[in-house]
Amino acid sequence: MEMFIVVVFVLGYLAITLEHSLKIDKLVPALMMMSIAWAALAFGIDGFDQWFAPHGGSGELMSLEGAKHETRMHLMENTLLHHFGKTCEILIFLVGAMTIVEIVDHFNGFSTIKGFIRTKKKTTLLWIVCILAFILSAIIDNLTATIVLITILRKMISDNKLRIWYAGMIIIAANAGGAWSPIGDVTTTMLWMNDRVTTMKLIEYLILPSFICMLIPTIIASFMPIFRGEFERPKEEEGISSKGPLMLYLGLGLIVFVPIFKTVTHLPPYVGMMLSLSIVALVAEAISAREFSMTSVNEVEEHGGHHSSPTFGALSKIEMPSILFFLGILMTVAALESLGLIFSFGQDVQGAMHNDVFIMLLGAGSAVIDNVPLVAASMGMFDVSQFGPDDHIWHFIAYAAGTGGSMLIIGSAAGVVAMGMEKISFFWYLKNIAWLALIGYLAGAGVYLLEGMLFG
DSSP states (O other): OHHHHHHHHHHHHHHHHTHHHHTOOTHHHHHHHHHHHHHHHHHTGGGOSEEEEEETTEEEEEEOTTOOHHHHHHHHHHHHHHHHHHHHHHHHHHHHHHHHHHHHHHTTTTHHHHHHOOOOBHHHHHHHHHHHHHHHHHHHOHHHHHHHHHHHHHHHOOOHHHHHHHHHHHHHHHHHHHHTSTTSSHHHHHHHHTTSSOHHHHHHHHHHHHHHHHHHHHHHHHTSGGGSSBOOOOSOOOOOOTTHHHHHHHHHHHHHHHHHHHHHHOOOHHHHHHHHHHHHHHHHHHHHHHTOOHHHHHHHHHTTSOTTOHHHHHHHHSOHHHHHHHHHHHHHHHHHHHTTHHHHHHHHHHHHSOHHHHHHHHHHHTTTSOHHHHHHHHHHHSOTTTSOTTOHHHHHHHHHHHHHGGGSTTSSHHHHHHHHHHTOOHHHHHHHTHHHHHHHHHHHHHHHHHHHHHHO
16 A cells, blocks of 8 residues: 555656646646545555654654554544644645735735836846845745746836846745745745744854855856846836835735744744734725725625725635645645655665755755655654754755755746746746756855854
């Protein structure tokens, strides 16, 4: 039965990687392989010799020899509930963050950023968007930062051939920015919420390597011919909502507040995110209510009562397919972990190569395979009792998985969304941007390893 579950995972993951060829959204195979994997666990529970049971912050590999059917089923149900609870903590956190961003966008808050960009020089614009991507991705996550900045670029640059170069650099900068923040990338959020890293140590250890990962490619790109000279700005200027700046600063500030809330209260991060969401939604609803006229109230009633609600509108726009995809992936990996397969593989890897070499390969692998299951698997490979919170290995995993995906356009959520928004060719990115991403990845990794040698 173990082999059957492994085959299900391999076939499901193959379908995910080929989603564009198969024209089937990746959430479909993700949910299917999750359901089949856990069903196979239930059917084959009496034939398993070992079980990796959650225990405290880590887990323990225990023998099932001689265990009764009822005991095995009870153990499986508790394990399933544990992993589902931990997964839902991450998903609810992401839903809250996505909703806040959509509420800010409802008030056209991100146009405030466009108002700060006055330059017509291509090189200056390159530095502005890369630095903005690096900072914004640490606050609103790399995927959202990429969407926001490409949307702004569309209003500033009409030439698509020029714009895709900026989009490629945004991918590198956004992924680098997401790696040093606990809320900047799904993988760092997973490590943070599973107590593998803490906010301050993650920032302390990774902000410099991540900055170098962004800086070196940007310096090289600034000398390329495509970024020389000036560009033509469209004359039409979009009006900025009077409430946009308020909602932008409020939304970003309350997202940043979440790690502070966790540090002070020691409650799971999703609790702080729900508090931040409630405050942003309250202000948004209050602003919208004050703008109602008798006519608009009648229109709302005709459309079912939710027509003008910014909160309802934001909830209808969040990326539910991505949320369900993460559910399927994380719960499938949990099924493999429960059989002890991931833990055993991790032990074999540690005996065959140095951990740093393995993590560098993991980062390169994240360019081909989604970094979410890779990080989920890595958390099951290394024993927490041996590699405790804020151990070197967890920070290096956060860096490698977060920035390694930039080497291929399909290797990160930021890359995939940019590919869709600007119709960027896989091979164009491979030829023109991938080598810059590789240089940045290796430079940042070198700085991180040097930090470890100097400050240990």
